[in-house]
Amino acid sequence: MKLAILSAAPRCYSTRRLRQAAEERGHDVKVLNTLRFGIDLEEGTPNLVYRSKQLSEYDAILPRIGASVTYFGTAVVRQFEQMDVYTPNTANGITNSRDKLRSLQILSRHDIGIPHTTFVRDRKDVLPAIERIGGAPVIIKILEGTQGVGVILADNTKIAEAIIETLQTAKQNVLIQQFVKESRGRDIRAFVVGDRVVAAMRRTAQGDEFRSNVHRGGSADLVELSPEYEETAVRAAQIMGLRMAGVDMLEGKDGPRIMEVNSSPGLEGIEGATGLDVAGAVVDFIANQVNFPEIDLRQRLTVTRGYGVTDLIIPEGSEMVGKTIAESGLRDRDIAILNLHRGTKVISNPRHSRVIEAGDGLLCYGRLESMRDLVPEKRRRKNRVKIKKLDPKLIEGLEND
Ligand SMILES: Nc1ncnc2c1ncn2[C@@H]1O[C@H](COP(=O)(O)OP(=O)(O)OP(=O)(O)O)[C@@H](O)[C@H]1O
Ligand SMILES: [Mg+2]
Structure with a gap:
């Protein structure tokens, strides 16, 4: 693949390692200075220039956007997205995770531990x-x-x-x-790539310092995460919209508490503490995903006037309970089911023979007028479909029942 690493610091450890990992794997890789792009907008042709010259074609980008250049940096990433170039972290994901308040706000609606x-x-x-x-x-x-x-x-x-x-x-x-307080002077950094943690370390503060930052004299050691911590880290990254993230967690008495999710996690500390090839994992993941650029579903699916996406929660006593999807009449109302949430399970493309149960959440695409009748007047809090635990064993693909 042809990969561009977007970085304003080409010589820093992380950038060097990522470039090296890509070269070792035979990819064509360039480090481009995020601040030297020009975003050209014209009807129907989103374009980018680099150092004032037309940018050549890339299959994927790997954004490393520092906090001081968020606005311009995310604008560049968003432009690549408009041009259907794959990016593990979208402009939205980067913006979501950029400040501690915004990320906690987004996480707070999910069943995920936060302080x-x-x-x-x-x-x-x-x-x-x-x-x-x-x-x-x-x-x-x-x-x-x-x-x-x-x-x-x-x-x-x-x-x-x-x-x-x-x-x-x-x-x-x-x-x-x-x-x-149980986590005083300690925290966990999990490096998430795609839907797994590729490396994790525990940082421990020096003396009676309560902050475990390495810059404050803390030390970092490899840690084997329990499934609970691993799953929490992966879900936090997914909720933020990031495929590559550094997830910081406190070790609370009731399990992990997410402090923060970083969209440009450094590699030096984690590779040093764990001895693992994190850069290689990142590059391999991108190479694997390159043909699936992010699609803004809502934007794409609502281009037809009068159509949209919604979550339908099937209430107790609904006439659909006990019927199969085929018998439910949804299709006749011009409504298709994209996936079905049941407890902690997500069933993608449910079969027509699947029987609907009370409490099921149906992610639907269809005619808004038809769906309007099915959505309760005012959604109550408890009716929300949350992004449930995405244990791969529970995610069903093609149903075989
Ligand atoms: N709610 C908390 N309870 C206990 N310890 C905490 C809490 N919040 C932060 N700490 C400790 O303080 C350290 C620094 O906090 P935090 O990571 O939020 O800020 P930061 O490191 O300055 O920000 P960034 O991670 O963006 O660089 C943490 O690593 C952790 O050890
Ligand atoms: Mg921190």
Whole structure:
């Protein structure tokens, strides 16, 4: 394949390793400086120029977009997407994961562990916010912080309030977060590629420091993840829309708590700690997926006027319960079922002979008018279909019943 690594730091360890892994595998690889693209927009022909010259054709890109160039960098990635060039991480995925608040907001609607977190603006709301997350000790985080800078542990409520006020006066957005004390001085970094964790390490802080960042003197060691941690990391990446991600988790007493999902995870720390060929895993995955560029389904499926996608949840007592999909009458109403969620199972392309049960979630494509009658007036919280555990053993393809 012809691969472009988008990076503003061609000489850094991660970029060098990725290029080397691609070369070793016989791919044609170039490192292109993200900041030297020009995005040309004209009717019907999304185009890119590089160093002011027409860009040649690529099969795939591997974006390594730093936090300081998010806006321009994601615009370049989005343009590649318009040109149907494969990218493991889409512009949307990168944007979703870029700040700690946004990623926790997106994760919070799923059954996935996160530390209880709150975000308020008015002084009057600070004290009640601290109380809502269980009182001191609490973690206070500046939204834009990295490498442990701007992460503070406040032992009591008075101090917490004072710190938050000071930071807000300095025009900083701050998150107030439950201190996961069982995990004090420890966290896990799982490197997710596609639907598996290819390497994981535990970072341990030095002395009585509570932050385990390597930049704060922490050490990193290979760790064998339990299936629970592995699955949580993979799901977090999937929910964010990332096929390559560094997922940071605290080890809470009730299991993993996601702190953050990074879209350009570094390779040096993890390859150093684990001795594994992470760069090779990334390149192999891209080579494998290159013919399946991301499709914005909603955009593609709603081009016909009056058609759209929706989740239908079959309520108890629905006339469809106990009927097969063929008998349900959905097809006659011009509605097709793309997949069916049942408990923790996802059944893709369900057969017409499949019997519908109460509580099933049907991802449907069809005529909006027909689907409108089937969607309850106001969706209630408990009716939402969540992205359930995606245990490969539970994902059925062609049904053989
Ligand atoms: N809620 C928490 N409970 C316990 N420890 C925490 C919590 N949040 C953060 N920590 C500790 O502080 C460290 C730094 O926090 P975090 O990763 O959120 O910020 P950062 O490292 O500055 O940001 P980035 O990971 O984007 O560089 C974590 O690695 C962890 O050891
Ligand atoms: Mg961190």
